Amino acid sequence: MNLLFVLIAIGIQAQNGFVHVLEGKVVAGDGKELKLNGVNLGGWLMWEGWIWGGSFKKETFMRERMEILYGREQTKEYIEAYRNAFITEADIKAIATVGWNTVRVPINHDLLQQADGSPRKEGYMILDSLLSWCGKYKVYAVLDVHGAPGGQSPYFIADPDKNNLWKDEAQRKSCVELWKEIAARYKDSKIIAGYDLLNEPVPPKDEDLLNLYKRLVPAIREVDQNHMLILEGSKFARKFDFFTEPLDPNQIFSFHCYTWFTKHPEKSLAELHAFTQKVKRPLWCGEWGEQAPEKLKLNYALFNSPAYNFCGTSIWTWKKVEKGSGKAYVNNIQAGDKWIAVVKYLCGKGPRPTADDAKAGMESFLKAIRKENNIANQEMLAIFK
Numbered sequence: 427m428n429l430l431f432v433l434i435a436i437g438i439q440a441q442n443g444f445v446h447v448l449e450g451k452v453v454a455g456d457g458k459e460l461k462l463n464g465v466n467l468g469g470w471l472m473w474e475g476w477i478w479g480g481s482f483k484k485e486t487f488m489r490e491r492m493e494i495l496y497g498r499e500q501t502k503e504y505i506e507a508y509r510n511a512f513i514t515e516a517d518i519k520a521i522a523t524v525g526w527n528t529v530r531v532p533i534n535h536d537l538l539q540q541a542d543g544s545p546r547k548e549g550y551m552i553l554d555s556l557l558s559w560c561g562k563y564k565v566y567a568v569l570d571v572h573g574a575p576g577g578q579s580p581y582f583i584a585d586p587d588k589n590n591l592w593k594d595e596a597q598r599k600s601c602v603e604l605w606k607e608i609a610a611r612y613k614d615s616k617i618i619a620g621y622d623l624l625n626e627p628v629p630p631k632d633e634d635l636l637n638l639y640k641r642l643v644p645a646i647r648e649v650d651q652n653h654m655l656i657l658e659g660s661k662f663a664r665k666f667d668f669f670t671e672p673l674d675p676n677q678i679f680s681f682h683c684y685t686w687f688t689k690h691p692e693k694s695l696a697e698l699h700a701f702t703q704k705v706k707r708p709l710w711c712g713e714w715g716e717q718a719p720e721k722l723k724l725n726y727a728l729f730n731s732p733a734y735n736f737c738g739t740s741i742w743t744w745k746k747v748e749k750g751s752g753k754a755y756v757n758n759i760q761a762g763d764k765w766i767a768v769v770k771y772l773c774g775k776g777p778r779p780t781a782d783d784a785k786a787g788m789e790s791f792l793k794a795i796r797k798e799n800n801i802a803n804q805e806m807l808a809i810f811k
Contacts, residue, residue, distance in 0.1 A: 445619040461738040464528030468743030472534040479747030480773035484582040516797040522563035532572035566619035575600040579628035609650035620654035632668035682713040708737035715741040757800040
């Protein structure tokens with residue numbers, strides 16, 4: 427470790443109030459070890475069609491279809507109403523009641539960034555409200571750029587453009603400026619546990635991701651020396667062997683682990699643990715879940731095993747429209763038939779509803795997404811209490 431790293435590390439250890447890395451562990455502002463255990467707020471500030479009861483379609487596609495169905499101005503108003511209803515203070519209070527201390531907040535870049543790169547104040551106002559609720563209920567927030575400018579993968583979860591992040595230097599520059607703006611605005615917010623720089627990146631080469639991280643980290647540090655940085659591996663946050671050392675003293679790594687097709691995940695978890703031993707930085711499971719409670723209970727015990735010493739987990743996701751019978755949900759949004767017809771159209775999988783049916787379906791969805799109208803999966807929540 428060079429002298430600059432040493433000096434920065436000393437400053438981190440001396441700082442007061444911020445979540446940070448200390449002697450290979452994540453600690454709270456008081457220096458006590460902290461496990462960041464919580465839940466993702468998926469589907470709120472970054473749309474995914476399946477969360478709404480549709481199919482695997484990206485946000486831009488769904489917005490365009492909504493404008494065709496509902497009109498441009500009405501769509502703009504609907505998006506605002508949706509964002510104000512999907513996550514409210516009641517949700518953060520309920521999350522704290524479960525016993526969780528963290529929410530990971532997936533964000534599409536254009537929530538905070540206009541087409542010309544300038545800040546979008548309405549998006550920051552939403553985050554400001556969220557952070558005030560988090561402060562009230564003592565729930566840390568992890569800000570996650572789920573959809574970077576252009577998209578960091580070709581899949582719907584990144585809302586990619588044809589000219590994506592890896593193909594276009596202008597998009598990469600925009601990503602750097604986005605994170606610099608976020609960090610400058612929230613540099614003093616102690617309820618933010620950290621910045622998750624890129625969700626599940628799929629670069630053409632690992633070197634491309636590493637080089638972008640090497641631009642993002644110093645850009646953030648120009649304006650914010652306080653917050654912990656969270657770096658995900660390539661191949662959907664599963665590959666880390668191209669990291670030979672941390673890029674910042676106040677930094678952890680994050681992996682995602684869904685075990686749908688894996689009977690014995692212990693091998694991959696052991697490999698991840700070996701990586702943390704090599705780089706001497708904590709490892710966080712930023713996403714997992716989407717299985718029935720009996721399977722998740724086994725996985726949760728595995729992720730919390732002392733053998734791996736991960737610094738916490740964040741399950742995917744807080745609420746969604748559950749269409750199956752496997753109880754793979756934390757909170758079920760009770761979407762009616764008229765909404766399902768709408769979302770099928772939005773995802774390109776169904777006919778266009780009539781104007782009256784579309785309006786009725788969309789209005790019913792605004793009611794259904796509110797916490798007081800969700801059905802909590804008590805069997806799943808019992809895992810975490």
